Amino acid sequence: MGRKIVVTSGKGGVGKTTVVAGLARALACLNATVCVVDGDIGLNNLDLIMNVENKVVYDIVDCMQGKCRIKQAIIKDPFLDNLFTLPAGKNLPVGEVFSFDSIINKLASIFDFVLIDSPAGKDDGFKRASFSATEAIVVVTPHIASVRDASKMLTMLSADKSKIALSIVVNRLRGDLVASGDMMTHSDISSLLTAKVLGVLPESDSYNVASSLRFAGDNDEFKQALMILAKNLIEGTFEEFNYTAKYTGVMGFFRRKLKRL
Ligand SMILES: Nc1ncnc2c1ncn2[C@@H]1O[C@H](COP(=O)(O)OP(=O)(O)OP(=O)(O)O)[C@@H](O)[C@H]1O
Ligand SMILES: [Mg+2]
Structure with missing residues (x-):
C-alpha cells in the first residue's frame, strides 16, 4: 500500500500547492511512483501548477459521482512517466467524504505516494482531504500568524486522528534575513510547534x-x-537544507547588503 499524505496549513497562501507539486516532482525524480490529488475542490489550481490544465477532461468529482473511471481522470506528467495528477474542478455537495476516501485508497493501491493538496483551515474541504491520510505535512512560513495557525492545525490533527504521523515543512525562509537575525529560524518554529521539521x-x-x-x-x-x-520522506531522515550558507562569512555579508539594495 502506498503512503497517503495530506499537505495542509492553518493559514492560506503559505505554499501547500507549491509543496505538493515540487515534492511530487522530486519524489518522481527519485524513481517513486506518485499521484497528486487536488483536494481543494472548487478553488483548485494544482492542475495549473502541474502544467496539465489543458489536458483535463474529467476530474475527481466525476470519479466520485461515478461518471468516469479513475484512470480516465488522472493525467500523466508531460515529462515524467511515473508522475500523475488527479485534478479537481466542480464543486461538491458538502460532506462527500467516503467517495473521496475510496478514490484515495484505490490510488494508494497502485502508487508509492498519494499526495493530497488540502484547502487551508479546518472546514469541510480540509476534513475531506485529510480523512484518508495516514500522514500530514503542515506547511508553515516564518511569520507569526502562520505559526499560530499551524499550531492550531497540529493540535486538531493530533486530537482528531491520533494515529496520523505529523511533520512540518517550513517554507519561504530567507537566508539573508535569518543570518542577520531578522527572521525566525526553522528551529525556532520547530520549538514553538514542538513538531518535527521534515x-x-x-x-x-x-x-x-x-x-x-x-x-x-x-x-x-x-x-x-x-x-x-523528498529524500527525508523516503528514508525517514531529517536532513536540513542549509539556507543561510550563502549569507554567512565575508561574502555572505556582502550578499546580504546586495539583496537589500
Ligand atoms: N518558497 C517560495 N518562494 C517564493 N514564492 C513561493 C514559495 N512558496 C510559495 N510561493 C508562492 O506563494 C503563492 C502561494 O502559494 P500556494 O498557492 O502554493 O499556496 P497555498 O498554501 O496552496 O494557497 P491556498 O491556501 O490559497 O491554497 C504562489 O504565488 C507561490 O508561487
Ligand atoms: Mg493551494
Missing part, C-alpha cells in the same frame, strides 16, 4: 516557483531543498 524551503525568486522547477538546474536552491525533503 523540510526547509527557501524563498525563491522565480516568478512561478513550482512550474519553474521543471527547468531549474541542479544548482537551484529551491530544487535542492525539495530533493532533500
